Amino acid sequence: MFELSADLVVILMGAAFIAGFVDSIAGGGGLITVPALMLAGVPPIIALATNKVQGLFGAGMAAITYARAGHVDLRNQIMPALLSFVAAFFGAALASRLPTDVIKVGLPFLLIGIALFFAFKPGLNDTDKAQRITPFLFMATLVPIVGFYDGLLGPGTGAFFMLGFVTLAGYGILKATAHTKLLNFASNVGGLLGFVFAAKPLWALGLSMGIAQMAGAYLGSHLATRVGARLIKPVLVFAATALALRLLWDWT
Template sequence: MFELTTEIFLILIAAGFLAGFVDAIAGGGGLITVPVLMLTGIPPVQALATNKVQGIFGAATAAISYARRGLVDIRKQWRSAVIAGLAGMIGAILVSYLPTDGLRLILPVILIGIALFFALKPGLNDLDRVQRISPALFAATVVPLVGFYDGLLGPGAGSFYMIGFVTLAGYGVLKATAHTKLLNFASNLGGLLAFSVVATPLWTVGLAMGVAQIFGAMLGARLAARIGARLIKPLLVVTSTALALRLIWQMLG
């Protein structure tokens, strides 16, 4: 049974700040916030819905911070953001109707693969590389697929956007991170709109954590813009591996 004591409130605020910091750099903020929300006694579906509330603040703050530094042009990416938002909404609406057990089984393998890719592939830096598909095709394929997944399950969505931008769009690591945040915000928002109908988010908790997310995201985006791939790559490897291990632990438990 969830009871919002002062101690729990402070723990949730701290989790929101840390998640905002990590998510602005490498994604994976939900790795921190969802377990903390559930450990306080909030039911799983309500915890996921509340996580969407606080998550949009960090993603929006990071997107704005990167845009102000000239790393992403929001005016050129708004169509992709709309697609991601609609896909996230559809995924959240269908969460009760689609079999997700098989996806949960292969997700740790995919995340470990992402971690190995960024840890071992040479030449991954902040320089742009060969573009394998056009921006229009990227928006029509990768964006809705990852956005749908973000609404349906969520863990690792930022990493999936990220690897798409690096491997297919040809972006450098820092530029890919910057572009990921706007799409992450959009699919989170779409998921929240759907979850607010099928679940009951704890708005007070979510908004309070969201404020903490803003400050964490501001700090994370500032450091990422200053240091670039030297900070983003190792943190992405750590968060992807940690998320994979957590999912494996959940399945075994």
């Protein structure tokens, strides 16, 4: 039975708080919590499963906060969230059978591309633009693709959803962030259910970190609601770049 000392649990809860704050604004919370879990001695597969447990609390809190502020109608996202959930479940269940190394090679460069897009693309603000595809096509294509990826690997899921909402659905930065959270929550739940067949999460630790995630997500989403794109864009660029560099470091 794997156990952690009380001081390590407190440190991990602190990491989860910071992750919840960052993730509620731009995604990328796993960049903080997964390495923290592994540095604490948690085996990699158990760390990934435990990360799903705590991550869903932060995404859920952020989704509720943005909805209360009027930036998203969660009822209209029920079907996309269901697709994200199912796709993530299958992604996690098939993670050991698919050539994930092929995806990992290109992932850092894709994240750097996303960071450059949000850093230098003119006109990216909180104003909605013209949509390029219909809501149904968006729901039927991009949502399950990103959800499946979240179950399969996970890093950068929030950034990929954000990119889709901004470039395809035509949403402004703040609205895109708000609509990302319920889909990310659903993919976390689906991924967790898929993972439990291959690994047993540390439930007590995951729940403790989840409480800290909720607090960080509450603070981050409230701040993002007030400041909007002026806060979300730089945090997103930083998170995507940092995640890409971390992945390059791990795989070299």
